[in-house]
Amino acid sequence: MPLTARNPNESENEQDASQSGDEKPVLIEIDHVAIAVNDLGEAIDSYRESFGAVVDHREVVDSDGVEEALLKVAESYVQLMAPTRDDSPVAKYLAKKGEGLHHIGYRVADCDEALERLKSLGHKVIDEHPRPGSRGTTVAFVHPKAIHGTLIELVQE
Amino acid sequence: MPLTARNPNESENEQDASQSGDEKPVLIEIDHVAIAVNDLGEAIDSYRESFGAVVDHREVVDSDGVEEALLKVAESYVQLMAPTRDDSPVAKYLAKKGEGLHHIGYRVADCDEALERLKSLGHKVIDEHPRPGSRGTTVAFVHPKAIHGTLIELVQE
Numbered sequence: 001m002p003l004t005a006r007n008p009n010e011s012e013n014e015q016d017a018s019q020s021g022d023e024k025p026v027l028i029e030i031d032h033v034a035i036a037v038n039d040l041g042e043a044i045d046s047y048r049e050s051f052g053a054v055v056d057h058r059e060v061v062d063s064d065g066v067e068e069a070l071l072k073v074a075e076s077y078v079q080l081m082a083p084t085r086d087d088s089p090v091a092k093y094l095a096k097k098g099e100g101l102h103h104i105g106y107r108v109a110d111c112d113e114a115l116e117r118l119k120s121l122g123h124k125v126i127d128e129h130p131r132p133g134s135r136g137t138t139v140a141f142v143h144p145k146a147i148h149g150t151l152i153e154l155v156q157e
Numbered sequence: 158m159p160l161t162a163r164n165p166n167e168s169e170n171e172q173d174a175s176q177s178g179d180e181k182p183v184l185i186e187i188d189h190v191a192i193a194v195n196d197l198g199e200a201i202d203s204y205r206e207s208f209g210a211v212v213d214h215r216e217v218v219d220s221d222g223v224e225e226a227l228l229k230v231a232e233s234y235v236q237l238m239a240p241t242r243d244d245s246p247v248a249k250y251l252a253k254k255g256e257g258l259h260h261i262g263y264r265v266a267d268c269d270e271a272l273e274r275l276k277s278l279g280h281k282v283i284d285e286h287p288r289p290g291s292r293g294t295t296v297a298f299v300h301p302k303a304i305h306g307t308l309i310e311l312v313q314e
Contacts, residue, residue: 030235036306050275052184053184075231099307101306
């Protein structure tokens with residue numbers, strides 16, 4: 001479907017279902033903002049000192065070569081992530097770009113359905129199929145080239 | 158599982174306070190994730206097509222040289238932002254880094270108080286004092302060097 005098929009202006013004041021062509025929004029919550037850091041302990045201390053934010057969950061994700069610390073903010077998380085090995089994607093990211101915003105995780109009701117929707121639109125994905133994420137979630141990454149330069153993780157709880 | 162099963166905010170905050178000798182969390186919500194894009198209309202179309210996400214608010218912020226489109230996701234927003242002039246900070250960002258994640262806006266109860274806390278810790282800020290933001294908010298930007306490479310906007314509604 002061409003991108004111009006729907007007029008953004010005419011539906012602006014209506015409810016979600018009618019706005020988006022009688023469908024529910026795919027994104028139901030900002031699950032997390034992920035921030036690549038060099039030293040996880042230092043970053044945790046910094047967020048506690050600066051914002052009174054504390055660790056809700058901490059986990060090593062071996063498959064991704066990262067250790068994560070999740071700081072809860074309402075129903076979302078700030079996800080601080082540091083590499084556990086030099087060849088992990090996050091280590092390479094830090095070496096190239098330094099510390100900073102890495103990706104956005106959006107909570108979805110059905111990861112497989114959301115992923116298939118993007119694939120059917122021709123968007124490039126990193127994970128062809130949903131896979132296990134941290135804290136028991138099911139996740140899939142979408143390539144940043146698909147959605148205006150942003151690395152997006154679809155997260156199903 | 159609902160996240161509230163793991164973390165009812167009030168009780169945990171009290172527990173944290175007793176553990177750390179600290180006060181209430183400063184960050185009460187991820188207000189928005191801001192994404193710099195070249196063409197606002199194209200980006201809006203892309204988010205609608207990909208995620209059924211629709212524009213909740215749209216505004217030109219002359220002082221920042223940007224036009225924003227806010228797509229509501231639960232209590233947060235995806236903020237798509239495009240430059241309105243070539244010398245705006247966002248235009249420079251796009252020229253240097255291309256489209257992608259630009260900053261995180263955290264909702265706070267008191268922007269001035271949160272900003273003073275960071276300044277008292279010696280953190281570098283961009284706005285020395287709170288100023289008007291979009292949709293009637295009061296905002297202040299904190300320098301990315303302060304908090305592990307992330308440009309942070311404090312947002313008081």
